[in-house]
Amino acid sequence: MPGMERHASIDERSLATLIDRFYDKVRADPALGPVFNAAVHDWDDHKRILVSFWSSVTLGTQTYRGSPMSVHRQQAGIRGEHFERWLELWRETVRELFEDVPAARIIGNAERIGSSLRMGLGLQERRGAKPLGIPIVNQ
8 A cells, every 4th residue: 555654574463454454355355255255254253363373374373273274175165266366365465564575475375375275175276277186085
């Protein structure tokens, strides 16, 4: 956002701002909003969990206790293009809020996690790519 000072480092407060701003965009997005709004029943709780997740991933706080893969497997309507759009909005929001070095770190983490989730869900990595054809085994 023009005129807004960006964060030079990552801490839980800046991550909370990121999550809040990002999911406000997700909720209003024509492609992602319907998926997320149907799946998330308590946005305040969801954001709190995601701050814990990103704090664990980015800062090593180990406060997150959950399984992103199992949560995403429960959402039957998720498609590869949802991941692409999610990452577009994520990159945009991160770059609005953080200087280049911390932004690159946060975005890199999201890209790796997104790739792992897509693979675990048997979704194509990018538009036009063929799925791996590896069956998902639920334990």
